Amino acid sequence: MKYKIPFNRPFIVGRELDYITDAVAKGRLSGDGEYTHRCQEWLEANLGCAKALLTHSCTGALEMAALLCGIAPGDEVIMPSFTFVSTANAFALRGAVPVFVDIRPDTLCLDESALKTALTSNTKAVVPVHYAGNAPDMEALLTFAATHDLRVIEDAAQALLCSDQDRYLGTLGQLGAVSFHETKNIICGEGGALLINDPRMVEKAEIIWEKGTNRKKFFRGEVDKYTWVDLGSSFLPSELTAAFLWAQLEAAQQINTTRKQLWDRYREKLQPLAQKGFIELPRKSSPNGHLFYILTNSLAARTDLINHLKGLGILAVFHYMPLHQSPAGGKFGRVSGSLPVTEDISSRLLRLPLYYEMSLRDVDQVVRQIEVFYGAC
Numbered sequence: 032m033k034y035k036i037p038f039n040r041p042f043i044v045g046r047e048l049d050y051i052t053d054a055v056a057k058g059r060l061s062g063d064g065e066y067t068h069r070c071q072e073w074l075e076a077n078l079g080c081a082k083a084l085l086t087h088s089c090t091g092a093l094e095m096a097a098l099l100c101g102i103a104p105g106d107e108v109i110m111p112s113f114t115f116v117s118t119a120n121a122f123a124l125r126g127a128v129p130v131f132v133d134i135r136p137d138t139l140c141l142d143e144s145a146l147k148t149a150l151t152s153n154t155k156a157v158v159p160v161h162y163a164g165n166a167p168d169m170e171a172l173l174t175f176a177a178t179h180d181l182r183v184i185e186d187a188a189q190a191l192l193c194s195d196q197d198r199y200l201g202t203l204g205q206l207g208a209v210s211f212h213e214t215k216n217i218i219c220g221e222g223g224a225l226l227i228n229d230p231r232m233v234e235k236a237e238i239i240w241e242k243g244t245n246r247k248k249f250f251r252g253e254v255d256k257y258t259w260v261d262l263g264s265s266f267l268p269s270e271l272t273a274a275f276l277w278a279q280l281e282a283a284q285q286i287n288t289t290r291k292q293l294w295d296r297y298r299e300k301l302q303p304l305a306q307k308g309f310i311e312l313p314r315k316s317s318p319n320g321h322l323f324y325i326l327t328n329s330l331a332a333r334t335d336l337i338n339h340l341k342g343l344g345i346l347a348v349f350h351y352m353p354l355h356q357s358p359a360g361g362k363f364g365r366v367s368g369s370l371p372v373t374e375d376i377s378s379r380l381l382r383l384p385l386y387y388e389m390s391l392r393d394v395d396q397v398v399r400q401i402e403v404f405y406g407a408c
């Protein structure tokens with residue numbers, strides 16, 4: 032079905048196709064070439080991480096992180112249940128048990144006060160998810176992790192260029208993972224990056240990235256042949272992907288600013304409906320305009336509102352089905368305590384259309400139709 036206002040629309044911001052043409056002309060299409068290096072250097076310079084490695088997805092970056100941290104069968108990894116499946120899958124693939132904790136209602140990020148109860152002698156890592164570019168109390172989380180010798184892997188899929196105090200999200204733990212999937216702010220179709228903040232992990236990360244070989248060392252002339260030295264896989268994107276991404280990274284700040292204007296418009300225009308008690312709005316303002324959500328008063332109201340908008344050619348969607356209530360979550364994971372906020376939020380949260388090429392008038396139109404739904408105009 033074609034929507035008048037879709038939920039998301041992939042976009043080109045400038046020179047994507049020129050750079051792809053250039054990559055083809057240069058005769059190098061596999062990964063780790065010129066455009067890959069440009070993107071990685073941009074991430075290192077703009078975020079301030081020791082090393083960035085482009086991956087074919089944020090999922091791939093999380094899988095690399097699990098390998099890098101030596102996550103093994105029986106290990107436990109604490110994470111919110113309110114997240115995308117890849118956060119948990121990456122660790123379950125290594126035989127570890129995802130331990131699901133609740134989120135806070137103000138940030139929809141992991142509730143740091145739940146960490147203590149979730150901790151066991153098997154806990155190896157914590158994975159904060161920076162939902163909508165927001166963060167949990169990272170200072171408390173990092174202190175807790177340091178005290179108990181846990182690795183911190185930030186799922187910063189939605190948080191490129193969002194900061195916490197004066198450091199960028201994704202650079203606070205040992206490792207961070209970002210996404211360039213077409214639903215994120217900065218896109219290349221499918222893509223991601225692993226941010227390596229602990230310099231001691233860089234060499235092993237390069238080996239995992241290059242199929243378990245010391246190929247990078249070979250190219251630097253540090254060894255005279257390259258061979259299989261450890262576990263790894265093919266995590267590199269091709270130069271075509273990197274060339275597309277480079278054009279987007281050049282415009283990254285402007286893309287985030289444009290989205291934030293749309294986000295701010297939604298929140299401003301929906302204020303009256305919130306004041307009348309029909310809906311709840313995000314409590315914090317958005318750092319990057321990644322996603323705009325409202326909370327309806329019930330699951331039934333959400334379903335009705337989705338159908339109302341759909342009938343008018345507007346697609347609004349919900350997420351996440353809490354992982355602790357999913358079939359695989361039950362099989363591979365463990366719940367720590369009860370998760371009332373997660374269960375409540377996931378039944379009432381509705382994401383409204385938001386994409387780079389959306390106009391403020393489109394936003395007003397969506398808002399107007401929500402007002403019509405509530406009979407509030």
Ligand SMILES: *Cc1c(COP(=O)(O)O)cnc(C)c1O
Pocket residue numbers: 087088089090091114115117118160186188189209210211212221222223
């Ligand atoms: C989008 C997303 C991912 C997965 O990113 P891909 O690049 O599609 O693999 C992981 N975690 C969160 C929180 C996400 O929003």
